[in-house]
Amino acid sequence: MLQITYDESATGGGEITLQLAGAALKADAYFLALDSGCQPDSRSPTKVRAVLASLLGQWHELIASASAVDVVDLPFEFADEYIGCLRCQVGRDKVVITPGWLMTAGSTVVPSRACDTLPGADWEPQDDAAAVTVPRAELLNEIRRNQRMFSDTDSPRTDPTPIFEHFRGSYGTEMLVAAVAHFDLFGRLARLPRTLEELQQDLNLAERPAIVLTTALRAMGLLAADNANRFTLTPLAREHLVPGGPFDVGDYLGLAASAPGTLEMVERLRTNRPAGMDEGEAGAAFIYRDGVASAMEQADLARHFTLALAGRAKNVAPVLATVLDLKGVRTLLDVGGGTGIYSLALLKANPHLKAIVMDRPEVLKVAEEFAADYDVGDRFELLPGDMFADELPRADAILLSNILHDWDVPECRQLVTRCADALPASGRLFIHDVLLNDALDGPLPIALYSAALFTLTEGRAYSRAEYTGWLQEAGLQPGACRDTLIHCSVLEGVKKGFE
């Protein structure tokens, strides 16, 4: 909803682009580079980023502390005779934002302290400015997310989320073509709406593939659910995806019916087994449980899959470290910690913390290499083990980062319960993962990631309601849920009782 980017290669100190709900506002960074109130003392892009971080920190403070009827101005463009700003009418839950100008010399204001010093100058809306209404909590989240991009050299300067969305897009194609060309799903539902269970029976699908398939199609706006929880067709699907209809496009989609990706998806849906698990294959990626072939037990494959996840972890971990408040946590157990990158970022942000990364032995060899780049000494421990079978060491907090989405519901419940049992009273469990809507009908990027997880592992994406249910079942009180990056959020459960 709010995206601020800084192109340091543009002339005049670089160009800042502020994108707000589809509208793009441009500003040059000249006065930000001259700012006298913010380290470092240079005119470099590093300085501009530091000033932007400071400015966004002030925005956050202003919006967070505004009372329900306040009007506040968020400056972003400093010019010779004016300051470009977002005028915000702050309500209790919503903020109405209008871009405009304050008629005062931007050059007289120190941008890194601008919000304290802005004179009460005349304000004019931009000629073509349309007001945008956004939820207040979401705006605060977005400001923080943008601030992090500029404030920490360990964090990426741009948000890689769109790249992940493009990568996961192919799973949408495969799901859609499978539904049209292999399962005649739209023809069946046009004849008779069906519940999930009825659809499973009809298509001979297990529950997990049926949920993943219907979630993807609902997120695409092709299926809906009626009051009796039966899947029905949306007008879009009814007009274009029912075989034989006057505007049916099914044959066009059928061009991909025999594409390798589609056939692979159909096979996964029919068998409910992840890739790599067939006779003579190396075993599934990312998951290990006793008695089942796992790629994570083989040195080269474990290394390959673990390093593949390092790219995402490097981007997300610094954000997790700013979002998680670990005051009072002395020991953190990172179950299935992989490279250990999340633990390492948390150690860096919390000098009092000790972290134990538990994973399979071949994976921990990679974690050991990553740890060598950090000065964490004996605060970082590697613990080879099986999270389903071995005793979990005592820790004040446990992190399950991108773990539960690899497993089916019984294993998720088992893991959450094992973690809860291992925690002391008031201990905290952090589930860091993507969240589907509670109705399992989107958002689309998560629904497509769910399809990817489904093909590679025994899991799928889950909703906040599903996670919350498992936390409660295990005796944990669900608490705060905060966004990190690349569609991930961290949901907290606190063990009830007193120490």
Ligand SMILES: C[S@@+](CC[C@H](N)C(=O)[O-])C[C@H]1O[C@@H](n2cnc3c(N)ncnc32)[C@H](O)[C@@H]1O
């Ligand atoms: C998807 S990766 C997540 C890695 C890391 N937490 C992250 O967020 O990038 C899942 C991790 O769980 C580990 N894992 C799977 N089954 C396990 C088991 N039974 N015991 C311990 N670790 C396991 C895998 O080796 C892998 O490193």
